[in-house]
Amino acid sequence: MAATQETIYMTLLSVAATFVLGLVLGLLLFLTGKGNMWENRAVNTIIGTFVNVFRSIPFIILIVLLIPFTKLLVGTILGANAALPALIIGAAPFYARMVEIALREIDKGVIEASHSMGASNLQIIFKVLIPESLPALISGITVTAIALVSYTAMAGVIGAGGLGNFAYLEGFQGGNPFLTFVATVAILIIVFIIQFIGDYFTKKIDKR
Template identity: 65%
Template sequence: MLESLFPNVEMEDMLTATYETLYMTIISVAGTFILGLMLGLLLYLSSPGGLWQNRTLNMITASTVNVLRAIPFIILILLLFPFTDFLVGTIRGPKAALPALIIGGAPFYARLVEIALKEVDKGVLEAAKAMGAKYRSIIFKVLLPESMPALISGITVTAIALIGYTAVAGAIGAGGLGDFAYFYGFQRSDWDVVLACTILIILIVFLFQFVGDSLSRRLDRR
């Protein structure tokens, strides 16, 4: 039945493309979570009234985040070609897409982290300060645990955006379902290939959304 619906789809190649999309997404989500969390913490902690209130640091961090968020992803990939070639040794393939995916996703997630941290009850922070808790304890034992459900929701939204970025990266040779849909579907006018890739990307999005929502709800009940 699948062969009649998708006569031009080579299943082995499709499975390889799906694996490449999952590889790029999972690795980039992990990198985005770490880098975005660091940037988000810097934005929050260095803001007026923050634990590390520092106008200069906040301005530099905010400007960096805003500039990177403003660059369209396809242009960011091109701008990062020299850096990617230096870091990975190539500008093609799934590994070569990772620097652009992480650098493109981290600023977006950083703003979501900042919003999540601002929602933490200030009374809890004041209580921790009154008890003599050090900054490290406040960050890792109060701020992050209290905001974790929102942080997970934020990385879920970011992960779905990154899945879309992998498809864009595929159009310039990064591999994955975007690459497969463009080179083996669109350029050959095999629209069943494009449709099959679209369906798989949608399924991957649903999977990440389900996992993220489930984890966020579980953390919120604690």
Template identity: 75%
Template sequence: MKVATEETIYMSLIALLFTFVIGIFLGLILFLTDRGQLWQNKVIHGITAAYVNIFRSIPFIILIVLLIPFTRSLVGTMLGPTAALPALIIGAAPFYARMVEIALREIDKGVVEAAKSMGANNGQIIFKVLLPESMPALVSGITVTAIALVSYTAMAGVIGAGGLGDLAFRDGFQRGNPDITLVATIVVLIIVFILQYIGDYLTNKLDKR
């Protein structure tokens, strides 16, 4: 149980870190290249939106299977916690990118116009206005994504990624030990509750309204 819990936490946290960075990047591209925004570009926006929509829509268990050749070429195997990371990141980053885009759209346009009138360049507007103003929503979004990632790790465990999902399925369900499945489920719930608490705490601290 200890090893399975550590594997789930490892997969969730590493995937979450990459998801946050990639999701912020994709979300900014989606927002900034849209019509009427700083970097309006129909082609780049269309390509980015297509990527996000496609990978956000593929069921995670199917995505893992589709990415097996890519995972093998990158990691050398399709088994173990590290092998689950490409699918976890590719599956979660587009999901979070849409949340980033929504958070940026909720910013009062007057704040951006005020920054422009004071001579702020595009970089300053992005890093000193857009991201700070949207940070409570970004943290709230990454909290939702983190919880989704925990559930993704459970699904990844069914095909050999390890973690609590693997423990619950192989040692619990397949070997007829419902107690193991129940305990693994409880541990997953505890991890989710902790992530939700941390996310809510940070969101409330950052929200200056």
């Protein structure tokens, strides 16, 4: 059904953007932290504050706060595309913290050994930090993707489309509990598929 396609569309695009933005923010949080390659207290504080603020705002409130920005960016506050800014801004800081935690778990000796062998900072990032933390990064984006599915449902209640909108309009307001149940089952199936894919790739990559 169209509602399922809209939910999948919103989830896929927001997960992709969240992965990229969250990875960049997480790397910056880690690298500018105390004792790391790009240690910079001011930058770390600014990024950390941004992440903490947007990670703490309840998603339904964030959607409302971003209405002027969404209208400016997308041209409307209705439909699947209008939900994307709030979905990405809401999820990326959450994932950034997971990235930072994953990077902190890397053995410092591996990084120091790479430095002693003459590796540049970029080489350490792309050939040591990301590969070493990849299982945790995939596990983290899996959790984030599942959270995004629930976010799309909340966004649907205020006109973003998808299964949340279908369950609210056709099910709740239409007085048809069966349609609400169908939408719920569809969301659960999407969540189970995401979890299965995430677990598969995490186990595939994790060589420990």
